[in-house]
Amino acid sequence: MSRPPAERPRRPGALMAYQAAVILPFLAFAVWAGWREPDAFRSPMLLLWLVAIAIVDLMPLTFGSNLHFSLSFPLQLAVALVYPAHVAGAVTFLGTSDPRELRRELSLVKALFIRAQIAVSVVAEGWIFHALADIDASWYVKTSAVALATVVG
Numbered sequence: 001m002s003r004p005p006a007e008r009p010r011r012p013g014a015l016m017a018y019q020a021a022v023i024l025p026f027l028a029f030a031v032w033a034g035w036r037e038p039d040a041f042r043s044p045m046l047l048l049w050l051v052a053i054a055i056v057d058l059m060p061l062t063f064g065s066n067l068h069f070s071l072s073f074p075l076q077l078a079v080a081l082v083y084p085a086h087v088a089g090a091v092t093f094l095g096t097s098d099p100r101e102l103r104r105e106l107s108l109v110k111a112l113f114i115r116a117q118i119a120v121s122v123v124a125e126g127w128i129f130h131a132l133a134d135i136d137a138s139w140y141v142k143t144s145a146v147a148l149a150t151v152v153g
Contacts, residue, residue, distance in 0.1 A: 019113040026116040029123075030093065033086035040087050049079050053095030060099060072096065076122050077153055081146065085126030093119035125149040 133145035
């Protein structure tokens, strides 16, 4: 019989390994993509997207005492649709934030883990959209690609 969640022993080593397994591959991918294609990161509009995501993330909607929602998903999806997937992932990783980071309620590893999870999701959205649609695609192909990218995200 399994124990209730409150009685399960904590395994910080396993948690740290899991977090590192998300953070490190994403950072390696982002560095590799930036090294391979540095011109993709030179658009001044990327800074605007990054700042917009950061500002929206710092203003979450609160429902009740512990339920918080961020409205940055549409911005992150837009970046994934407009820019290559690796660029959108990097912008999201740098722009995504959590108000708990400012209050020092999250450790650095936990904050990086959350950012990496979101960035990986945005990379997947971008890959799906760009694999199915391009600028010359018909409206129904683009709409279907956006819908599938949204589901993935």
